[in-house]
Amino acid sequence: MNLYYYASPSTFYPLAGKLIPWFAALALILTVVGLYISFFLAPTDFQQGEGYRIIFIHVPAAWMSMFIYVVMAFWSAIGLAWNTRLSFVMARALAPTGAMFTFVALWTGAFWGKPMWGAWWVWDARLTSELILLFLYVGVMALQAAIDDPRRADRAGALLNLVGVVNVPVIYFSVKWWNTLHQGSSVSLTGAPSMARIMLWGMLIMALAAWMYTIAVALVRARSLVLERERQTDWARTLLEGKP
């Protein structure tokens, strides 16, 4: 099968339509399972009490906020290099979800910070860089929204996207580089995690749920963007008006 086959809007549109229900269903199931584990199976933390359960939302949201930005930058780079229309559509479709997850990470972090640190907000390296990430998302979306010509909007947004991507490693390593109030990571690829296994499972399942949700929502958004842009073409007209 040729992978490039689906890079064409006319073939991508029906494929995305078929995939969306699957990803949406997976997102729903994983969220239910993940929330069940986080609220009923995971034990109470001996230091943080019940408040620690916020991490089951906070950590997946923070992961997704960074990951989505990198994926957007990836699509932007592909789009700028090979001039593929669909890559820009994907980058654009991901942006609102990424901004939403960044906001959720900051918001849940504030809720966690109040009982644990005694402050809603501190100007710590990780919090600040995550806030800048939110600004970067807003900047990319505002730039794309301000330009009427979709071709220029795509390219300008992609360039800004790529410039901003330097912030992501800064967020990721901020807890290592600086001595911050925000704690270091409890999960790593190499060492054993410094948390109970069941907590880790809850977090990973929630992260997977967030991932599936992102894919489903981005595909829905990409589909409507494709339809909007391809409204002049034959296949889109056939689809919209129901006649050949």
Add this chain to the structure above:
Amino acid sequence: MLKFLFTVIRRDVLLAARRRGDWLTAQFFFVMVVSMFPLGIGPEPSMLRTIGPGVVWVAALLASLLSLGRLFADDYRDGTLEQMLLSPYPNTLLALGKAIAHWIINGIPLLIIAPVLGIQFNLPAEALWILVLSLAIGTPILSLLGSIGAALTLGLRGGGVLVTLLILPLYVPALIFGAGAVEGVFSGTGPEAHLSLLGAFLILSLLLAPWVSAMALKVSVE
């Protein structure tokens, strides 16, 4: 190549010198924004000394943003920019020249005004030197990164506000290291670490920003 760069710089500086009103607006904006803070916060000398470096730096960011609108816009409107982009020289040099000219016009005056404002904020002599030094390393960064924003928002409705939204997050490292260097004088850790980081950031933006803003110009003009 170098001659082209110098021509671009010379032209922009000359144009600014002949339209002093435009040019002075940003400098007075800088002075006024800084002067608003003691009025709003109160004239407590020790408090002013703490917030002084940060206030001067934030005002420098805003003043540099204010003047970015005209970096490419005038040339774009009368079609000069298109002709310049068609020239046989690399567009990166054009973007670099424009950014350097912006720094000469808007950055250097800030360096001269900043110590006077620093005195208003009760900064000691040593801190004043570091403030000027940090601005000397930092303001070229503002012009270089700003040129990306100016190129991206070329000819858009409400481009001025938009450029603030796009570029301020990118200015954050310069602000942190710049104001941090002066802070280092007070706290006793010394300004060297922050100044080195600021220098590294300058080198990085000098390498990448003209290239990105040349690409952005192409996107905006085509």
